[in-house]
Amino acid sequence: MADAIPPPPHEHLRNPATRHALRIQSTLLDGAREYLSGQDFVELLPPIIGPVTDPGGRGAKQADVDYYGHPYKLMTSAILYKQAALLAFDKIFYIAPNVRLEPMTTAGTDRHLAEFHQIDVEAAGASRDEALGLVEGLLRHAVGRVVAELPEPLAALGRDPSALLDALEQPFEQLSHAKAVGLLHGLGHDQSPDSEINWSGEALLSREAHRPFFVTDYPKGSRGFYDRESATEPGLLRNFDLIAPEGFGELCSGGERESSYPRIIARMRETGENPAKYGWYLDAVRQGIPPSAGFGIGVQRLLRYVTGLAAVWQVSAYPKLPGMASP
């Protein structure tokens, strides 16, 4: 059980648990880069600010930046830039910092930070199945490196390496959103079939699982405009989340992307967006961007799962909890 509030940096950074977690993070990121480079992905440096960013957060506010008098935003995710970056290379990734001013309702989830990082991957012409395969391969490789190279920090944190390897060894199961909703209803849990799996429902599914698993086919109306709507099953999105076992919850979101201009305009309206502000992105889309699939893995969430620590702030050097002014 973690404290609800992170201690000051002088105490937090000298805590052995923090130092073990940060050592593991370094190896995890090294493993992720090694795996993606081996698959011919090019690492790019992520943008930090822009006139628009990913609008898809669940009630999270974007952080405003006064950019020479123009209202800019800190990146909530690099999704729009990832799609545009495919004009340069077919396979790209970022290790990207993001800021989302999450609502206070996330305070009890133990897995929300206002500032966090993602391993952000996008591949031109890829399908959802290929993206799922990449997620699995990346996790197996990166966590495998941690288990092989850092047994002592894992042991110090009380994490059983063989259990981690066992969880990642088998192909991850896939569960459609509709089936996940059915499972939750079977457990007596209130869950709207039109919405994201709610925080408590996700925790419930995660606690019941022994291995990571994918939830696929989220309904339109639960995600941003860039997740592609199925051509054969209208109303369903060709997307996915990866849920960790043991109650650690969501680690990753991804999917196939919309790339057609009129589809993106219509989806923007369906998600309440005003297309006018997406000028540069829509110009690029109008001139043609490749269809693609990709995903973003939350670095701190993955690290929390690998270390087994109770709260996500414990794995961040400078944790910023929603609503709390922190260094």
Place this chain on the structure above:
Amino acid sequence: MNRLRAPGFPEEAVRRRARQGPAAGYPPAADYGGTLFGADPAGPADSAGSGWAAGHAGADQLDAARLVPPVFMPQRLEKLIDLGREPTHRDVELDTLIGGFRSSLPLYVSAFGSTVAGSDLGLAVSRQAGELGIPMVIGENVVPVAGYGRLGPTGDRSLLARLRAYAGAAPPGLGGVAVQQSTEDADAEVWNLVYSDPAAHELLASGRLAFELKVGQGAKPGLGGMTVLDADTAARLTGRYQLDPIFDGDGSGSGSGDGSGGRVLRAATPGTYTEEILRQQIRLMRNNFPEARVWVKLHPARDVRDAAAVAWAAGADAVTVDGAEGGTGWAPLPAFAHVGLPLAECLLRLDNRSDCLLVSGRVWEGTRVAKCLALGARAAGLGRAALLAADEDPDRGLLRFAGCLAEELRLLVSALGKYRPAALGREDLWWPGQPPEPAAAPAAAPDRTAATCRTEG
């Protein structure tokens, strides 16, 4: 010296109510015994400028309707049995559920937008609406024009100042605030801002925060919000919004027009809607803000019934319909008279029996509210009336005004032999030319245990 004016609206009558409270619902007491009063359906709204009026201002389909009490009143008998004494109008219980909020009255305060009038009185209205325990809508444009008020001093016009004024005055468990967002407001992330703000968390945690998707409005059906900006504000917003220098005469910026001192018109886009766009926007609101209520505001459109049905089916807690008589904001002149369905026609087309329907449009006294409720509305919105009442007395004007309206409602509802506002129905209304009901056999006294009077709004 009052500043607000409301041509075509029974302004003096509203001001009298804001000064006198329930007493203003009756003829002047000093006239008792010395003046003969009687119905004057065609009479002026404001008899001899005294501010006393019997509710026949203007003339629309709702004004033409009459509330028609019956002789036989089975629901009065139920109340008599409950109480063990003859019920009076004091026994009418006016509290109801409005869009997921418990409200002390079947009333709410409509959005004022960012019009200067609404902004200047926003705090006074917010505080008194909170104290009354009735829901309040905060209009679009407030954040883009007046700011949110979190960094630096909290300006009186800011959204946060209004939220705090309301929350500070509201009794526990009563009322709630609905924050509007229009298509262009999405750029300012108004809902994300409020939902993630620790200052709004108490309202959210107590179930008293809603977000209202603004699809349209009564005063300008089919158009977006309009704001007249002064030169300084216009300079600040240049490049972010479409600003039209229409007041300088020829639009050239040469200043040859009416001497409006550099003021410009900001005309916001109304946004594009199809059934699917409306449905998915509502679903996304429920997805992104699961702990907030979802309201949808429609203009008096010819397809208002279809749009409301889509909104309710997608999970909206309330649909607000603003009749063509509504509006507090600045609007192009032709739209006042010739665009949009009258409120009564909206209510007839909606033919609502069970969903939470909220309506607004020149509502200021009890008969119009009662008629709206009888036609299927859950509550009626106060726009100009709330502003005028607060303008008359920023401390107590709206409280007294609502007290008068509540008094009238209790009288009217009890006169119809009913004791909850939701019990009103079409049988309580009559229009000129409407044929009489066929004669029915006298009804037997109802079995009290089988009473079906709705107890919720």
